[in-house]
Amino acid sequence: MGTSEAQGTTDRPGAAQPAAEVRERRREQRGWYFYDWANSVFSSSVITVFLGPYLTTVAKAAADAHGYVHPLGIPVRAGSYFAYAISASVLLSVLVMPLAGAVADRTGRKKPLMGVFAYIGAGATTGMFFLSGDRYLLGGALLVTANVAYAASVVIYNSFLPQIAEPHERDKVSSRGWAFGYAGGSVVLVANLVLFLQHDAFGVSEGMAVRICLASAGLWWGAFTVVPLLRLRERGTAREAGAGESGSLGQGFRQLAETVKDMRRYPLTLTFLLAYLVYNDGVQTVISQASVYGSEELGLDQSTLIAAILLVQVLAVAGALLLGRLAARYGAQRTVLGSLVAWTVTIGAGYFLPAGEPAWFFVLAAAIGMVLGGSQALSRSLFSHMVPRGKEAEYFSVYEVSDRGTSWLGPLMFGLTYQLTGSYRDAIISLVVFFAAGFVLLARVPVRRAVAAAGNPVPETI
Numbered sequence: 001m002g003t004s005e006a007q008g009t010t011d012r013p014g015a016a017q018p019a020a021e022v023r024e025r026r027r028e029q030r031g032w033y034f035y036d037w038a039n040s041v042f043s044s045s046v047i048t049v050f051l052g053p054y055l056t057t058v059a060k061a062a063a064d065a066h067g068y069v070h071p072l073g074i075p076v077r078a079g080s081y082f083a084y085a086i087s088a089s090v091l092l093s094v095l096v097m098p099l100a101g102a103v104a105d106r107t108g109r110k111k112p113l114m115g116v117f118a119y120i121g122a123g124a125t126t127g128m129f130f131l132s133g134d135r136y137l138l139g140g141a142l143l144v145t146a147n148v149a150y151a152a153s154v155v156i157y158n159s160f161l162p163q164i165a166e167p168h169e170r171d172k173v174s175s176r177g178w179a180f181g182y183a184g185g186s187v188v189l190v191a192n193l194v195l196f197l198q199h200d201a202f203g204v205s206e207g208m209a210v211r212i213c214l215a216s217a218g219l220w221w222g223a224f225t226v227v228p229l230l231r232l233r234e235r236g237t238a239r240e241a242g243a244g245e246s247g248s249l250g251q252g253f254r255q256l257a258e259t260v261k262d263m264r265r266y267p268l269t270l271t272f273l274l275a276y277l278v279y280n281d282g283v284q285t286v287i288s289q290a291s292v293y294g295s296e297e298l299g300l301d302q303s304t305l306i307a308a309i310l311l312v313q314v315l316a317v318a319g320a321l322l323l324g325r326l327a328a329r330y331g332a333q334r335t336v337l338g339s340l341v342a343w344t345v346t347i348g349a350g351y352f353l354p355a356g357e358p359a360w361f362f363v364l365a366a367a368i369g370m371v372l373g374g375s376q377a378l379s380r381s382l383f384s385h386m387v388p389r390g391k392e393a394e395y396f397s398v399y400e401v402s403d404r405g406t407s408w409l410g411p412l413m414f415g416l417t418y419q420l421t422g423s424y425r426d427a428i429i430s431l432v433v434f435f436a437a438g439f440v441l442l443a444r445v446p447v448r449r450a451v452a453a454a455g456n457p458v459p460e461t462i
Contacts, residue, residue, distance in 0.1 A: 028164045029173055031231025035157050036181030038224035039118070041217040042125055042150055043287060044185035045192055049309045051128070052082045052292040053302065054210050055139045062134035069136055078136075079296060083415030085140040086288050089147035090411075093400075100152040101397025102259060104159065110393060111229055114156040118225045121149030125218030129211045146218075155400045157228070159393035162384045163235055167459050171332055174381035175324030178373040179317045186313040188220055193306045206302075259394040268450035269386040273398065275445060276379055279340055279438020282431045283375065285410030286347065286368065289427070293350075294361055297424035304358045308365040315369030323374025331461050332378040333447045339375040340439040342367065344432055351429040385451040385462065410434060 059069050059078040068075045076084060100117065104110045124146035131139045165173040192213040195202060199209035263270055294300045294308065327335040346367040353360050380399075387395040410431060417427040451458045 025164060028160075028231055028233060029176075031228045032157075032160055032164055032173075033177050033180040034224055034227035034231075035114075035118075035153075036177045037184035038221050038227070039121075039150060039153070039157075040181030040185040041188045041220045042121065042146065044182075044309060044313055045188055045217040046125060046128070046146070046214055047086075047288050048312075049189070049192070049291050049306055050210050050213050051139075051143065052288065053295045053305070054207075054214075055082045055085070055131070055136065055143070056292060056296070058131065058134060058139055059136040062136045071137060071140065077419050079292075080415040080419050081136060081140070082143075082292060083289060083411040083418075085143050086147070086411040087415070088140075089144040090151070092144060093148050093151040096148050096152050097155045097400045098259070098394075098397040101155050101159065101393040101395075101400075104156050104393035105391060108234060110156050110159065111232055111234060114153050115225065115229050117149045117153035117156070119222055121146045121153060122218045122222035122225070124149065125221060126215045128218070129215035131211060131214070132207065151400055155397045156393055158380060158384075158399065159396040160232055161380065162387055162389070162392050164232070165384075167385060167457050170381040170384050171324055171327045171378060174384070175320045175327075175374065175377040178377035179320040182313045182316040182320065182373055184220075184224070186310060186317070188217065189306060189310045189313060192216070193303070193310060196306060197303050210302075259391065259398070262388075262391070263395070263398065266386070266388070266450070266454055268446060268453055269383075269395075272383065272386060272442070272445045272447070272450060275438055275441035276383070276399070278441055279343075279435055280376070280379065281410040282343065282347070282434030282438065283372070285414055285431055285434075287372075288411060289414050290368075293424050293428055297428075298353060298355045298357075298361060300356075300358055300361060304361070308358075308361055311362060311365045312369040312372065315366055316373035319370040320373030320377050323371070323378060326374075327378050327381075328461060331447075332382045333442065333445070333462065336375055336378050336382070337439060337442060339371040339378075340435050340442070342371045343375070344435040344439070346371070347428065347432050347435065351425050382447065382462070385447075385456055385459070386454045387456075388454050389456070 056079060059081040060067070063069050063078040067078055069078050069081060070076070071081075100113060104113050107113075124142045128139070128142050128146075131142065161170060161174060195204075195213060196206070196209050199206055202209070204212070291305045291309065294305050295302070300308075323335050323339065326338075346364065349367075350364050353364060383396075383399050384392075413430050414427045417430050418424055421427075447462055448458050451462065
């Protein structure tokens with residue numbers, strides 16, 4: 001990606017028609033937001049609300065007299081199966097995401113690759129309609145496929161951010177993307193809540209209602225992916241990325257090796273990634289295990305969980321926009337550090353929630369919602385400043401490895417803690433260490449020096 005166009009819209013103050021360029025950039029940004037709108041339902045409706053409790057129920061139906069299932073001959077407590085499936089999916093993502101990023105940058109064909117992974121994920125999610133009875137292995141396979149495809153598509157999606165937003169815009173654009181995503185998730189959750197609560201009126205069983213909700217997330221994901229695929233522009237050609245190179249798997253792995261080697265030239269970027277790796281591991285585990293904690297430990301019914309997650313979605317919209325404004329005033333790094341303090345306090349308080357009292361669970365959900373979107377959006381925009389130009393997809397593949405590729409640690413710790421203690425309270429409190437350690441590591445990152453070292457302009461406030 002050697003042309004000035006491949007480097008994005010920055011550093012072109014002398015362009016002949018700046019107003020036209022601004023309009024085109026805004027149009028692309030609005031199209032880019034729609035992939036958050038499309039895929040966020042997978043995180044909210046599938047991972048966070050329905051699949052955890054439902055797959056746990058399916059696994060329990062298949063369990064032996066001692067409460068264990070035996071995937072691949074390995075004894076697994078049925079209550080831990082969902083957490084282990086999440087861990088397996090993100091471990092596989094470690095292999096797929098860097099390859100996707102390397103091939104995207106080398107071939108200059110980001111949109112087709114993003115589309116392929118998006119529709120694989122959407123198809124697997126839609127296939128969850130057929131998850132019933134004791135088909136826990138089917139559920140695990142569909143979860144792994146959908147989660148890996150989701151992660152690979154987001155690698156390429158995130159790599160567009162430095163190209164469609166100038167440095168001073170990125171906190172705002174990233175925050176709006178997250179807010180747009182949570183708004184989309186909220187729309188679908190409202191429809192899910194109506195169907196689930198009124199399933200008798202619709203003439204379907206509770207289990208069928210859940211399966212319809214899971215499948216609808218896949219259909220939504222696939223339908224709205226069309227918008228970014230139409231509006232985003234490619235910023236490279238196969239010749240620019242490497243004339244005559246096919247983008248084969250072998251070439252992709254060679255490019256990955258080059259990327260890892262190249263990243264050693266930017267140790268401050270790697271330091272940020274380590275910090276993000278740690279604290280976001282906690283975030284991802286809370287997202288995936290909150291409904292299991294609510295149903296299994298606190299004894300809350302599915303309608304209460306849906307309403308609580310809906311509250312998270314609504315407040316995450318406001319929270320992402322609010323933290324985006326705070327970042328404009330105080331800097332993204334300081335704002336993220338403040339959000340990690342809030343995360344630590346919130347998850348610590350979650351340990352003490354009384355069972356059977358939904359009001360306190362709603363308080364916890366509100367606190368999570370206010371910091372969830374903002375902490376993720378600002379982390380994404382912070383990293384975009386530290387990426388060398390022309391290597392966006394490659395570097396964001398490593399970022400996503402730090403997101404989903406290493407978030408197996410949190411679910412694994414959660415699952416092991418429950419397997420050893422039989423207590424979801426012990427499992428949830430174990431996550432505090434991720435936020436506390438992440439705060440310490442992030443506070444040590446000299447962000448301005450990291451941006452300058454990557455060869456990018458340093459925003460006035462960051």
